[in-house]
Amino acid sequence: MIGLNDFMIVSVVLFCIGLFIIVSKKNAIQILIGIELMLNAAILNLVAFGKYDRINNGGQMFALFAIVLAAATTAVALAIILNVYRQYKTIDPDKINQLKD
Amino acid sequence: MNLVQIMFYLMAFITLGSALVVAMGKNLVRSIFMFFVTLFGLAGLYVLALADFVAVTQIVIYVGGILVLILFAFMLSGKESLAIAQQHTTPYISxxxxxxxxxxxxxxxxxxxxxxxxxxxxxxxxxxxxxxxxxxxxxxTINNIGVSLMTRYLLPFEVISILLMIALVGAAHLSRKEGAKA
Missing domain, CATH: 1.20.5 (Single alpha-helices involved in coiled-coils or other helix-helix interfaces)
Known part of the structure; x- marks a missing residue:
């Protein structure tokens, strides 16, 4: 059988790839994808540990809640990105540098 | 090495490989579609962790919802972002x-x-x-998940439904046209 270690290693590598994307990319949508990758790495850990809780299903439950939370976050973030694009005509986070109009 | 282990390594390879392509690729559209592959690989890993319901939810919500949203945002944010994304012709690790x-x-x-x-x-x-x-x-079976969702985890379930509705209203409000009188 597959041990917990293997799942955790996959999750760690995925988390670091997400971190790299967030720090290096110059596009708000790609940064959002990086955040989603990091969230998915966390969810993978929840699911892997949830295997050892048959009665309460704690891990799988909170994985479901985390997926729904990620969906809500993405909807709001994309609305914000569209607004920022309408205002600045760019979605490069480095170029968005003023709060007023 | 049995079949489960082979499937695990295959799924892990697919997931991490496509995530690396997302990280290294210069083309925005290609990275969005490779993210799609990453999500499918993760769903396979969830199945191997004996959480098939979470895997199906992952496919329905992420692939059906979030990815379509990301594609919409990408298309609505115009040609400029695509042009900027494709300008860089630097080597992979610059x-x-x-x-x-x-x-x-x-x-x-x-x-x-x-x-x-x-x-x-x-x-x-x-x-x-x-x-x-x-x-x-x-x-x-997923019987146990349904029972505990309606008993032990009823409060978080309701709270998250309220939060989802707040997010829906907030997103609709944010993406409204500025000049339109509502």
């Missing part, structure tokens, strides 16, 4: 990305160290779960 690469690599080293030192397979509660047969069975 000097500009070196700080990000160093940060991610050092973080990877630290986290791998933590994982190997944690020895998660011998945690007391995991051993207790194995001893008391509290492990999810291979041919288990």
């Amino acid at each position: 000097l500009k990305n070196l700080p990000a690469f160093l940060l991610a690599a050092l973080f990877l080293v630290v986290m791998l160290n933590v994982v190997f030192n944690a020895d998660v397979n011998n945690l007391p509660w995991v051993k207790a779960a194995i001893a008391t047969k509290n492990v999810v069975p291979v041919n288990g």
Whole structure:
């Protein structure tokens, strides 16, 4: 059988790839994808540990809640990105540098 | 090496490989579609962790919802972002990305160290779960998930439904046209 270690290693590598994307990319949508990758790495850990809780299903439950939370976050973030694009005509986070109009 | 292990390594390879393509690729559209592949690989990993309901939810919500949203946002944000994304014809690991690469690599080293030192397979509660047969069975049903969702986890379930509605209203409000009188 597959041990917990293997799942955790996959999750760690995925988390670091997400971190790299967030720090290096110059596009708000790609940064959002990086955040989603990091969230998915966390969810993978929840699911892997949830295997050892048959009665309460704690891990799988909170994985479901985390997926729904990620969906809500993405909807709001994309609305914000569209607004920022309408205002600045760019979605490069480095170029968005003023709060007023 | 049995079939489950082979499937695990295949799924892990697909997931991490497509995530690396997302990280290295210069084309925004290609990276969005490789993210799609990453999500499918993760769903396969969830199935191998005996959480088939979570895997199906992952496919329905992420692939059906979030990915379509991302594609919409990408298309609505115009040709400029596409042009900017395709301008860079630098090699894969350029000097500009070196700080990000160093940060991610050092973080990877630290986290791998933590994982190997944690020895998660011998945690007391995991051993207790194995001893008391509290492990999810291979041919288990999702019956138990539904029951505990409606009993033990009823409060978080309701709270998250309210939060989802707030997010829906907020997103609709944010993306409204500025000049339109509502």
